[in-house]
Amino acid sequence: MSSLTATQRLALIREKGRPTVRDYIPALFNNFLELHGDRHFGDDAAIIGGIGMFDSSPVTVIAQVKGRNLDENKHSNFSMPHPEGYRKALRLAKQAEKFHRPVICLVDTPGAFCGIEAEKRGQGEAIARNLMEFMTLKTPIISIVLGEGGSGGALALAVCDELAMLENALYSVISPRGFASILWKDASRESEAAELMKITAEDLLRFGVCEHIIEEPEGGAHIDPGLTTENIAEYISEALPRLKAVPTEELLNRRYDKFRRIGVFAEESGI
């Protein structure tokens, strides 16, 4: 298991050459067909959606798109989705439910985009709607955090039956930089925040947020993308049949309970 600190992992997942969904999707899924658009406003390139085969099972894939270079990043808005991206995700998830296909979400975003147009088109509503609809979606959902899991923008694709994280991936309520700048009014304390916030895969496993850690090659996923893909495939091929075997009602109850349990508080009785 990785002995890297949160700060080291933060640097590692921002490393140029770290594999993205553009590497993983063709390697993991056969017959992948990309499906575009939210049917309301447009098509958001920050989220790729489509259908394909994993082994012999049809699946719906919803993935946040980090670019491998500046041009790709400009095209996919540095993987910061607009509301139409989340609405496309929801449309494809509902389609998956109709055809009894499991949904596999690949999460890799610094967060939902913050801008005028995003506000006008209801970024908050789009994320909220996904949280509610994914909670009761009558088909298995697996989410895998590949690199950055940034706040509500990540959570909108991470209401699932099982959350797996690549070993060096991080998942947090806000970026460490944002945390430092808001709570301490000092963005330069980023790495101190990263350590304090408890955002590594091991931390999240302990909190019950994440169920499974997928091993990365020594030095990170980019050292051997092929091996990383194999490790992801191994996890999916174990989890998919297991979740498909659970009767729908029980699946939904378990999904509800998975999130229901999360919270740390004291309760005085008799008040």
Place this chain on the structure above:
Amino acid sequence: MALEDLFKVVKDRSMADTKPKTDTKQKKPARGVEIPKGLLFKCPRCGTVVYRDEFERSRSVCTACGYHSRINYRERLEMTADKDTFEELDAGLTSLNPIDFPGYEEKIEELQKSCGMKEAVVTGVCKIHRYKCVIGIMDSNFMMASMGSVVGEKITRAFEYATEHKLPVVLFTASGGARMQEGIISLMQMAKTSGAIARHSEAGQLYVTVMTDPTTGGVTASFASLGDIIIAEPKVLIGFAGRRVIEGTIKQKLPDDFQSAEFMLENGFVDMIVERRIMRPTLSKIFRTHGYTRTEEYRGGAAK
């Protein structure tokens, strides 16, 4: 009084507006901090200065521009629920410190004293125009009503209670978003509350959101946006991303009405803007239209 002193009073009062006010008429035990009642109120929206008496007579609404300012949960409860009908749920829940954030416990303790409440939301059962409902009121005086474990848990339990007892839910939302001091646990409260709302909704029950100043961040991106009917108070702030964050992204200043209730109405994200003085009859009309029946006994209207 010298002119400078008058302005000092205005400045102090407008700042004090975000802090709890002392109400002499209140029968409940006095709150920790005593902030002397000032003469004047300065509206943070239009800058108009009015006598505080006048401002309070108009239910803390700016008499010049109609901005519905922040009020504490007691004031909200008094002006919303039928007299003596409120019964609190889950009053004993308090925060712990899941990521060992330095000074978090002390901060909570301090706020519990100064606000006279244990956490940023109060939930319970009450009657509004004799319609029984579950009510939740967020109070921005308590750490900007950010959502940590306790807020998430109380709202989840309120919906579970309402589902079990076949009751509608009214939430008065106000929040700066997820409570960062609780790390990832706070983010998960967005999913948890949304799940409970999904179940309440599937059971055919009604959920009305009333967005008050300010409704932002993770709360906008979860339960606040999921009402069957979404009401906003005039001129309040509603949005997802912080204004400064967006200004930083686009490198220009945003117009004043950006992320206002009116902006959200225009863009299709709230059903209606309703003034405080007609909130009760509006809620009552909504309950009636959804087939809820009024209870028999009536112990008088809102206290305020």
